[in-house]
Amino acid sequence: MSLAKKYPKEVKQILAKYPPEHKRSAVMPLLYLAQREGGYITKEAMQDIADTLEISVTDVGAVVGFYTLYHDKKEGKYRMQVCTDLPCALRGADQFMETLCANLGIKVGETTPDGLITLEAVTCLAACDKAPMFQIQSAEGIEYHEDMTVDKTMELIETLKKANVEVK
Amino acid sequence: MSYVLLRHRDIPDINTLNVYKKNGGFEAFKKVVTKMKPGEVTDTVKASGLRGRGGAGFPTGVKWSFIDNKIWPHYVVANADESEPGTFKDREIMESNPFQFLEGVAIASYAVGANAAYVYLRGEFWQVAKFLDEKIAEMEEAGYLGEKLFGTDYSLHIYTHLGAGAYICGEETAMLESIEGKRGMPRIRPPFPAVYGLYGKPTVVNNVETLTNLPMILANGADWYKNMGTPDSAGVKVFSLSGRIRKPGNYELPFGTTFRQLIYEHGGGVLDGRPVKAIMPAGASSSFIVADEKVLDMQMDYATVRTLGADLGSASVIVIDDTVSIDWIINKTIHFFKHESCGKCTPCREGTYWMMHLIEDIRDDKHSTANVDLLLNVARQMQNKCLCPLGEFSTMAVVTGIERFPQDFKESNKQVLTEPA
Numbered sequence: 001m002s003l004a005k006k007y008p009k010e011v012k013q014i015l016a017k018y019p020p021e022h023k024r025s026a027v028m029p030l031l032y033l034a035q036r037e038g039g040y041i042t043k044e045a046m047q048d049i050a051d052t053l054e055i056s057v058t059d060v061g062a063v064v065g066f067y068t069l070y071h072d073k074k075e076g077k078y079r080m081q082v083c084t085d086l087p088c089a090l091r092g093a094d095q096f097m098e099t100l101c102a103n104l105g106i107k108v109g110e111t112t113p114d115g116l117i118t119l120e121a122v123t124c125l126a127a128c129d130k131a132p133m134f135q136i137q138s139a140e141g142i143e144y145h146e147d148m149t150v151d152k153t154m155e156l157i158e159t160l161k162k163a164n165v166e167v168k
Numbered sequence: 169m170s171y172v173l174l175r176h177r178d179i180p181d182i183n184t185l186n187v188y189k190k191n192g193g194f195e196a197f198k199k200v201v202t203k204m205k206p207g208e209v210t211d212t213v214k215a216s217g218l219r220g221r222g223g224a225g226f227p228t229g230v231k232w233s234f235i236d237n238k239i240w241p242h243y244v245v246a247n248a249d250e251s252e253p254g255t256f257k258d259r260e261i262m263e264s265n266p267f268q269f270l271e272g273v274a275i276a277s278y279a280v281g282a283n284a285a286y287v288y289l290r291g292e293f294w295q296v297a298k299f300l301d302e303k304i305a306e307m308e309e310a311g312y313l314g315e316k317l318f319g320t321d322y323s324l325h326i327y328t329h330l331g332a333g334a335y336i337c338g339e340e341t342a343m344l345e346s347i348e349g350k351r352g353m354p355r356i357r358p359p360f361p362a363v364y365g366l367y368g369k370p371t372v373v374n375n376v377e378t379l380t381n382l383p384m385i386l387a388n389g390a391d392w393y394k395n396m397g398t399p400d401s402a403g404v405k406v407f408s409l410s411g412r413i414r415k416p417g418n419y420e421l422p423f424g425t426t427f428r429q430l431i432y433e434h435g436g437g438v439l440d441g442r443p444v445k446a447i448m449p450a451g452a453s454s455s456f457i458v459a460d461e462k463v464l465d466m467q468m469d470y471a472t473v474r475t476l477g478a479d480l481g482s483a484s485v486i487v488i489d490d491t492v493s494i495d496w497i498i499n500k501t502i503h504f505f506k507h508e509s510c511g512k513c514t515p516c517r518e519g520t521y522w523m524m525h526l527i528e529d530i531r532d533d534k535h536s537t538a539n540v541d542l543l544l545n546v547a548r549q550m551q552n553k554c555l556c557p558l559g560e561f562s563t564m565a566v567v568t569g570i571e572r573f574p575q576d577f578k579e580s581n582k583q584v585l586t587e588p589a
């Protein structure tokens with residue numbers, strides 16, 4: 001189903017932000033909308049957005065490819081994006097990440113066998129005073145988790161697991 | 169002294185419209201729209217000495233005066249991309265004192281004759297954008313945004329636009345491309361945004377912190393602002409303090425505060441009571457300052473930091489103690505810039521790639537002089553050849569790290585160069 005049919009109110013609101021002759025500007029917010037389905041953007045969704053904005057699907061694909069928060073492949077339901085950039089690393093982020101990998105039995109970039117968590121290392125998230133920290137990106141959006149410990153993180157993962165079983 | 173920017177630390181609930189209003193909120197905006205000409209607003213900001221807080225420190229009022237009045241419409245873009253490693257001040261401002269920031273956007277828009285302004289937030293600030301959308305809606309409802317404001321002919325709408333994970337979009341022309349729905353790659357300048365900006369129209373791009381200063385400057389006058397700070401760097405600055413420090417966080421202080429005051433009085437000193445070895449005053453883009461007792465007593469303002477062979481930039485002060493080796497640090501910064509290079513121009517794309525391989529070799533037990541010399545050489549060759557400042561930024565820590573801490577790149581020293589615990 002097209003985005004305009006599925007989210008008529010949101011699409012209208014998004015288009016209203018930009019001058020009508022520059023509706024291409026809506027490509028980024030529309031991609032976020034499309035990503036609400038399963039946490040990644042399908043070929044069909046890109047075509048739909050291209051049609052809505054009267055640009056080529058190549059132009060839409062180029063935007064998807066350029067920005068790291070858009071995904072064109074299905075991964076874990078939750079992308080756990082741990083900041084291992086300089087200021088966080090000065091406060092133990094690398095060790096935090098290592099222990100997390102060991103606990104989950106996966107490497108950076110991999111997904112847990114149950115398909116729940118994809119672990120990623122990312123650059124500074126503007127929370128350097130609250131390291132170790134990560135964000136969780138999912139179909140619902142992005143959530144920060146700051147001043148974390150490995151224990152707290154494992155608890156959080158347990159909660160996510162339980163919630164996931166319940167909806168299934 | 170009471171806060172100018174982080175006023176939520178003095179006034180609880182200033183993020184609600186009523187509390188903000190009770191504390192003088194929107195009076196400055198109302199005053200400028202009903203009683204001042206746009207040029208007078210620009211003159212006041214010029215006289216205040218306010219300089220841009222996004223990194224370059226360009227005088228704000230002067231920037232506004234470059235806007236081309238022969239071409240219309242005009243736009244204002246608030247730079248809320250905040251992606252420089254070590255910088256986390258704009259986020260606190262927007263989350264905790266959102267109306268003062270939005271009033272600042274409104275004042276800037278009136279001054280340059282813009283009827284539409286965009287707030288460009290990095291994609292990770294997804295929740296902040298939602299929050300600002302709510303605050304914008306409240307302002308519209310209360311008559312502070314929308315058509316024919318305060319019974320005049322002036323109209324203004326503010327919109328948020330979310331990026332999606334790309335440091336380069338903090339560079340103003342890449343940001344404009346991104347709002348236009350394209351890949352965020354810098355434009356060749358000139359023409360500058362003041363002439364050819366968003367949708368090819370005259371545009372002012374200002375940082376969140378810069379804009380948040382405006383309501384207080386217009387309310388209290390240019391002299392009030394100018395009397396804080398130093399002659400070269402007027403006013404207050406939010407210093408984001410991070411790294412090997414007991415109390416990392418944001419500290420709003422007048423320019424001219426010393427490194428020692430920031431690190432020891434406010435930041436509680438270095439972890440485990442170790443000595444400060446180096447300071448990166450402008451995040452990952454910094455040149456290293458070699459710290460000693462004399463340097464710690466130097467003032468943090470644009471001119472003084474320059475005498476130390478560095479730039480104050482966005483004042484994202486990363487503290488490095490003697491347990492950390494500089495080769496480890498530049499390994500981090502090089503990986504950052506390699507990842508964030510947009511790939512548009514060859515020196516930066518290829519240079520960051522080579523620097524990454526060289527530093528990995530050096531860290532892999534091969535602290536050979538040849539490798540270190542080659543790394544320094546690659547970095548130097550990149551300088552002055554890149555299309556936008558990112559390429560240059562990627563070389564700052566490399567060149568100054570090797571030049572100012574040569575012992576950290578010597579094989580004989582490598583066993584004592586441990587990773588921080």
Ligand SMILES: Cc1cc2nc3c(=O)[nH]c(=O)nc-3n(C[C@H](O)[C@H](O)[C@H](O)COP(=O)(O)O)c2cc1C
Nearest residue numbers: 220221222247249250251338339340374375378557
């Ligand atoms: C690679 C790069 C990244 C930048 N990132 C930011 C940023 O995250 N936030 C910001 O305000 N300015 C950033 N800037 C500076 C902007 O290009 C621009 O100068 C600034 O937003 C102007 O606002 P100001 O005059 O109020 O400082 C960056 C510049 C470069 C070259």
Ligand code: SF4
Nearest residue numbers: 511512513516556559
């Ligand atoms: S210097 Fe780097 S980031 Fe800037 S345009 Fe060239 S490749 Fe892109």
Ligand code: FES
Nearest residue numbers: 083088125127128
């Ligand atoms: S370095 Fe991790 S949030 Fe800034």
